[in-house]
Amino acid sequence: MNKTPHKSTPENDRTSESTLSDESTLWPSSFEEHRRHFLESLRVRSYAKGTLKNYDGALDVFFRFLSSTHGDDLPLDDLREVSRDTVGAYRAWLLEQPYTKWTVCNRLQSVRRFFEHLESTDAVLLNPCDGLLLPKLEDRLPRAVLSKPEARRVLDAPDTQTFKGIRDKAMLELFYSTGIRLEEMTSLTVHDVDVRGGFVRIHKGKFARDRVVPMGNKACDYVREYLTKVRAVWSKQNRDERALWLSAIKPYRPLKSQVIQVMVRDYGKAAGIERRVTPHVWRHTCATHLVSSGANIAYVQRLLGHRSLETTQIYSRVAVGEVQQTHRKAHPRQKAKPQKKRSRP
Numbered sequence: 001m002n003k004t005p006h007k008s009t010p011e012n013d014r015t016s017e018s019t020l021s022d023e024s025t026l027w028p029s030s031f032e033e034h035r036r037h038f039l040e041s042l043r044v045r046s047y048a049k050g051t052l053k054n055y056d057g058a059l060d061v062f063f064r065f066l067s068s069t070h071g072d073d074l075p076l077d078d079l080r081e082v083s084r085d086t087v088g089a090y091r092a093w094l095l096e097q098p099y100t101k102w103t104v105c106n107r108l109q110s111v112r113r114f115f116e117h118l119e120s121t122d123a124v125l126l127n128p129c130d131g132l133l134l135p136k137l138e139d140r141l142p143r144a145v146l147s148k149p150e151a152r153r154v155l156d157a158p159d160t161q162t163f164k165g166i167r168d169k170a171m172l173e174l175f176y177s178t179g180i181r182l183e184e185m186t187s188l189t190v191h192d193v194d195v196r197g198g199f200v201r202i203h204k205g206k207f208a209r210d211r212v213v214p215m216g217n218k219a220c221d222y223v224r225e226y227l228t229k230v231r232a233v234w235s236k237q238n239r240d241e242r243a244l245w246l247s248a249i250k251p252y253r254p255l256k257s258q259v260i261q262v263m264v265r266d267y268g269k270a271a272g273i274e275r276r277v278t279p280h281v282w283r284h285t286c287a288t289h290l291v292s293s294g295a296n297i298a299y300v301q302r303l304l305g306h307r308s309l310e311t312t313q314i315y316s317r318v319a320v321g322e323v324q325q326t327h328r329k330a331h332p333r334q335k336a337k338p339q340k341k342r343s344r345p
Contacts, residue, residue: 027067028077035059038117048183058110065090079118082128087111091132101135108134144275146285151176153271163230164248168263170219170226171245174200175264175279177219179286182279186257188244190231195224 038059039052066076066086074089076082090111094104112129119127146154155172159165175185184202192201198220202211215223234252235241243254261279268277 027063031063031066031079034079034118034123035063035114037121038114041117050183054106055110055113058107059114061107062090062111062114065093080124082115082124084128084131087128087132095135105134108132144277144281144284145288146273146277146281148289150271150273151285151289154267154273154277157267157270163233166222166230167226167245167248168267170222171260172264172267172282173219173222174215175282176286177216178213179283180213181283182257182260185279186245186255186260189242190227190244191242193223193227193244195220195227 035056039056042052042055066074066082068074074086076086091104091108094107097104099107108129112127112132115124115127115129118124155169155176158168158172160169171185174180178200180200180202187203188200192203193215194200195215198215198217200213200215202213231244231246234246234248237251241252241254245255245260246252247255247259264277264279264282268275268281271277
């Protein structure tokens, strides 16, 4: 039986998982072959790199479990031997680990999706994940949403007297205006933004879906300034370059997502925001501010590219506090002075 060594990555090498193996684990090469085919099937459907990495890490944990001695029917050397009892034992083991329920669900959903692929390709006869019960999840509210004054401070942080500052300002305004994801921002080309019409085309976003989102006036103004004053200069040496966002350092290559993450974080610090500011914080902030200002939840769903309206409705609850504060400040009956108690005759 051929076995393949697979080094666990830092993201997957939790302390709790060390009970399954040492630094590396041996499992049958057929496991690795099926995993490769599964990930490739997602890749050709334009799934995001982050999604592929998530599936890869989840299967790494599952394979190590199958290759361990936890459970009566373990270890296994053939995926066709995985039964409902095996998956149930894996579920029970995950729940014993110091994971959040969201992490447990993510691990189990990845395995279920993997076996759906194996069943559809006739690699297994029956899907052992049929009827698998996922842990009941509580609604998880976004933990970091910028208030409107905080958002303004971060947006005002870049020095727009410099080329880099103009680029960064345009990027921050676009994050706030559209709520697009980091990978979507990174992959934008000059042909995807229409500053005259005021919209952005998102190609192959999450779940490999395309969509068109509107840009606000501020975002349009700053993206236009970046294109005409900055990018036009930086791209002189390489006019065939289509990436929208270019590095401020010669030879002005396309920006990578890690650089954008650091840029967003640093402007959050410069604005005096104590908690960490990330591109996803801007996504939550955009949606929350739209809902609190009265935007239709279905519109916000289309803007963010959510498949389910339930995913978007979370922002209705996040915005309640801000709506209450605005109501107290603005409603005439809230502002009315309390009546004095009448003295008894």
